[in-house]
Amino acid sequence: MKLTWLGHACFKLETKGYTIVIDPFEDGSVPGLKPVREEADLVLCTHEHGDHNARHLIRAKNPMASPVIITSISTWHDDQNGALRGADTIYIIDDGDCRVAHLGDLGCALEPEQMKQLTNLDAVMVPIGGHFTIDASQARALIDQLHPRVVLPMHYRGDGFGYDVIGTLDGYLKLCSDVIHYDGNSIEITGDMQPQTAVLQLP
Secondary structure (H helix, E strand, O other): OEEEEEEOOEEEEEEOOEEEEEOOOOOOOOOOOOOOOEEEOEEEOOOOOOOOOOHHHEEEOOOOOOOOEEEEEEEEOOOOOOOOOOEEEEEEEEOOOOEEEEOOOOOOOOOHHHHHHOOOOOEEEEEOOOOOOOOHHHHHHHHHHHOOOEEEEEOOEEOOEOOOOOOEHHHHHOOOOOEEEOOOOEEEOOOOOOOEEEEOOOO
16 A cells, blocks of 8 residues: 655555545645645545645546445544534545554544554554644654554644644654654555654655
8 A cells, every 4th residue: 555645634545556535735725835636536535624625626537446445433623522623534444455544633532442443553644733633742642552553644844834833743753763764755555564653755
């Protein structure tokens, strides 16, 4: 399974000839990021904010049978049961060989049953920036409970991109001892990868 980070919380997932784009953002909605222009079989949006729900920007591929099983978990975008920012959806995507999860703009603690659903992950895409989502320390505590094989930090402020009010990648990486920096913005997820926090680079 190949995961490509397109910036902010947007990822492209490719497996067995099938492509999923998760959380495409509206043009200009995230400072410093290039517009998303992709082709996919399926678009998943974790919630209905403009920096996560630009389905119309993704071109549809020729239809094919889906090789994945998708499980959704209903959560909140804040720690007040959605009173501030509404709902959030976690997606678990399983192609039979790899099992990955995208946490969206998770802003709350997870229930025990939700935690059980997120065990045995080959990879997880987790927000770390705080303010709109869980912050670096909350994300690290969650990861320490879930024990995924690969952690992909997202929804943070980088060099020349992202919202001023959210934290930087360094705030999370200082809490990690297994960081691997990749030259590009893609990673191949396999069942035998060493445990790691994978840092991808936007082109």
